[in-house]
Amino acid sequence: MAARILVVEDDPDVARLISRILSETGYSISVAAAGAVAEQIAQEDRPDLVIIDLMLPDTDGLSLVREFKTRYDCGIIIVSGKGEAVERIVGLEIGADDYVTKPFEPRELIARVRSVLRRLAPAIPENQSRAAIGSRTGAGKPAQSADAAPVYEFEGWRLDTGSRTLSHSAEPVPLTTGEYQLLVVLLERAGRVLSRDQLLDFTHGDQTPVFDRSIDVQIGRIRTKIESDRVQPQIIKTIRNAGYMLAVPVRRI
Template sequence: MPVADLETPASSRPPHLLVVDDDTEISGLVKRYLGPQGFSVSTAESGAQLKEVLKSTHVDLVLLDLGLPGEDGLELTRYLHGHWRGPVIIVSGRGESVDRIVGLELGADDYITKPFELRELLARVRSVLRRSDRQAMMEAPTEPRSTLAFNGYRMDTVAHALFDAQGIAVPLTTGEYELLKLFLEHPNRVLSRNDIMTRLHGHDAGPYDRAIDVQIGRLRRKIEGDPTRPALLKAIRGTGYIFTERVRRE
């Protein structure tokens, strides 16, 4: 199993992807396709191998199959969210919306079902990496520092971090951060589900409508005083959502 050169500066390394799938034909195909696209790709066939690679290798993104034999892919998603800070794309043959929704609830950044177009997978990987903390740190030297302040919170758009009124970091997944940033950049404007999906992922909502609602719910639990009575992120029936608070750019 390939291991990244730990002495190579991060700015000169290609993004390192870890494909976790017990089907070696699929993981091999993904590796052969993504390698020439500018990525370093490692593979793992189980949760145990996944954890070993993360211990010994710098990984920028995990492509995780839910259907690993004898293991619960959703539990592995939970493990990654709790023990690793990088983005996760679930790649699975399970097309049911409940799996997609639960995966996003547990902290996954995107979800693609098998069979998939390799070009779509590439687009999803690039999109998630653009939104990841690693990409933000690579761009930090040339990006001017900017803070979006609202209701006692401060979002540092360079560090990709949100802080409460006491200066304590609010833990956000990459998807939650980008979703909140989108609303902060468009305050007091109704955004439909299609607006949100197009701006964040480059495609219409379609069957992902419920996934957007799930992410909104997760975000409310982190920034609203009472998430059951949201005062900041309000739903507009039959349309979408609006962020009602005044936002200051500092």
Template sequence: MVEAAAALVYVVEDDPEVARLVSLALRDFGFACETFGDGAGVLRRLQMEQPDLCIVDLGLPDMDGMELVREIARRCSCGVLVLTGRGHTVDRVMALEGGGDDYVVKPFEPRELVARVRSILRRRGAVAPGMAPLQRRHARFAGWSLDCAANLLRAPDGTETLLGTAETQVLRAFLERPHQILTREQLMGARDLSPLDRSIDVRISRLRRKLEGDAQNPKIIKTVYGAGYMLAAAVEWT
């Protein structure tokens, strides 16, 4: 059975040392993490992929942190934790009312920060490292269904096909994040994937031959040139 993907956290912090400290703490506890030095960078990234949680500093070089918290809340359903040197009550209230889930004042204890991240994800139903994952086995999409435990793909007409483990892993990655652009590295579950490694393209080609009426003009698994691939279908889990 495919393991649940690590919860993804975006860290928006213009102080490189603080960003490094937060990232190390998160990765030490099993989270996936990306860092951004300004608000514009994370807003661009949100167009490509939405995280499970954002950690946002209020003192950013290009925009007001409160504005960024509100914009993230408007664009994304992820959790938001404000990490800032501002300890005034009015800042705390504004951040929480603007869409923040929690508020941590610098200096901070890394393990407490991780505990607060876990707490937000737990309240939102996301799976954080060390938390028991939801046992989601069957997925329905575009008339198809996948039994993730048995690697069994069922067509709209009832025809069943046994998928290989690698194909099931890729298809489940799509089903876990429909309508989101996934990079080749994310689909392979590997970091620093060589540009010459075409394994993922082969797996997607095999899936398209099974899922698509015309594999050359796919409607379910779409290519987003220069970015990755996307599942263009609603998904229902049971």
């Protein structure tokens, strides 16, 4: 099934350009020229990804980003003529998954859309059929035997890499593919400080490069799921000017 993408853009020429690029790539596209219309479409259609311009006639684009991240389980890419670093940082810190500056190359937009959708795809158990998953989850790799897949236990949590399930007190907690991959990297290197570049290399390899703040976004999502206090996290700690570290004992079974 084609991913559903909502384009929130008040410039009709830009909206048509984005719609044409993504439609030709195989995505299902809806367009809204204002924030209120975008919210109505999102309620009805539940998009997988929303592309938002920051300059909208009826609302501030950053407020719309924040609203969508609160209400909907979707990826968000900001596409804006505002290219200042502070705009990018603010947009990503409030929940956007990526930021593309106008004017942009069509291939760059497609690559970033694919990257965000891939990272947000649900983590699929290795023994589950991948016929309908396609490139969004890295299909094509040989399945690893569940018997050989390690299980990690930490702070009352259990991550089974055979079934790709995270649980606490036997209660499962869903992870996206990107969150799962990042958590495995941290668990395998517990006690080590890892920079954003290292985490990108470990999780993406030579695949499509993404803006390095995407790691911060995924760390924030993982913390929301596993930390008792996200403001003062104890499991995944931020090491100032260095990166992140999984700071609790990990038992590998």
